[in-house]
Amino acid sequence: RKEVEQDPGPFNVPEGATVAFNCTYSNSASQSFFWYRQDCRKEPKLLMSVYSSGNEDGRFTAQLNRASQYISLLIRDSKLSDSATYLCVVTSGGGADGLTFGKGTHLIIQP
Amino acid sequence: DAGVIQSPRHEVTEMGQEVTLRCKPISGHDYLFWYRQTMMRGLELLIYFNNNVPIDDSGMPEDRFSAKMPNASFSTLKIQPSEPRDSAVYFCAGGDGSNYGYTFGSGTRLTVV
Numbered sequence: 001r002k003e004v005e006q007d008p009g010p011f012n013v014p015e016g017a018t019v020a021f022n023c024t025y026s027n028s029a030s031q032s033f034f035w036y037r038q039d040c041r042k043e044p045k046l047l048m049s050v051y052s053s054g055n056e057d058g059r060f061t062a063q064l065n066r067a068s069q070y071i072s073l074l075i076r077d078s079k080l081s082d083s084a085t086y087l088c089v090v091t092s093g094g095g096a097d098g099l100t101f102g103k104g105t106h107l108i109i110q111p
Numbered sequence: 112d113a114g115v116i117q118s119p120r121h122e123v124t125e126m127g128q129e130v131t132l133r134c135k136p137i138s139g140h141d142y143l144f145w146y147r148q149t150m151m152r153g154l155e156l157l158i159y160f161n162n163n164v165p166i167d168d169s170g171m172p173e174d175r176f177s178a179k180m181p182n183a184s185f186s187t188l189k190i191q192p193s194e195p196r197d198s199a200v201y202f203c204a205g206g207d208g209s210n211y212g213y214t215f216g217s218g219t220r221l222t223v224v
Contacts, residue, residue: 034212043202044154046212087154089212099144099213103153 003027004090006102013078014110020074021105023088033064033071034089038104044087047073075107083109115216117203123222129191132219134203135184144213145178145188146202154202160186161208193223 006023013019025033033050048055050071054063061074071090075082088102116135124130136143144159158168163180171178175194180186190197200220206213 036212043215043217045215049212099156099159101146101154101156 003100004088004102006086006088006105008103009106009108011105011107012110013107015078015080017078018074018076019078019107020072021086021107022070022072023090023102023105024068024070025088025090025100026069027090027092028066028069030069030090030092032091033062035060035062035071035073036087036089036101038085038087040084044101047086078109080109080111083107115203115205115214117201117216117219119219120217121220121222123224124193126194126223127192128223129189130193130197130221130223132188132201132203132221134186134188134216136186136203136205137214138184140205140207140214142206142208142213143180143186144202144204144206145186146204146215148200148202148218149198157188190221193221195223198222 004025035047036044037047038044048057048062050062050064052064059076063072085104085106087104091099115137118133141162145157146154147157148154155170157170158178159166160180176190178188198221200218202215202218204213204215
């Protein structure tokens with residue numbers, strides 16, 4: 001089983017819709033979780049950290065389910081500019097140890 | 112802050128040549144990572160440093176790859192000799208080990224022909 005798994009998509013979603021995708025991780029000792037966004041031919045950029053209690057940043061909501069070992073990202077009122085690849089990142093230890101990226105979920109917002 | 116600076120942005124080289132990629136991290140970031148990204152394998156961690164010391168190089172593909180961090184403001188990734196299968200985008204990233212994520216450079220797109 002891969003350490004971090006994501007549905008590669010693409011997810012084709014009409015503008016204004018709500019879209020959600022998950023990421024599963026295999027290491028139950030994983031401690032820190034992030035969502036990154038990567039635009040075509042650009043570097044990954046931190047979108048948001050994922051906290052145990054869940055967290056929201058504007059139209060974006062991230063949640064963590066430790067029991068089932070997955071994190072989720074929900075995007076409300078999607079915009080054309082949300083089109084990108086969303087990468088799930090999991091660390092297995094304190095600090096920077098074991099930083100592992102999923103291969104990403106490709107999201108396309110259609111007008 | 113100029114962010115993480117990588118050079119060159121693009122590199123095209125012939126098989127067998129030596130390639131050196133460079134990275135200048137953000138001041139104050141104690142951790143520095145080298146990643147490689149391909150369509151097939153996604154983002155792979157090659158090596159990372161903490162306070163200039165290599166901590167985990169288990170992701171380095173083989174002996175042809177080497178990385179150094181002589182000081183807190185500079186790191187290199189060297190491939191010698193290069194092979195076509197090394198063609199990828201190589202990213203340098205840095206962080207302070209907190210829960211605030213990591214900052215990536217713009218990457219070096221390497222093509223080995």
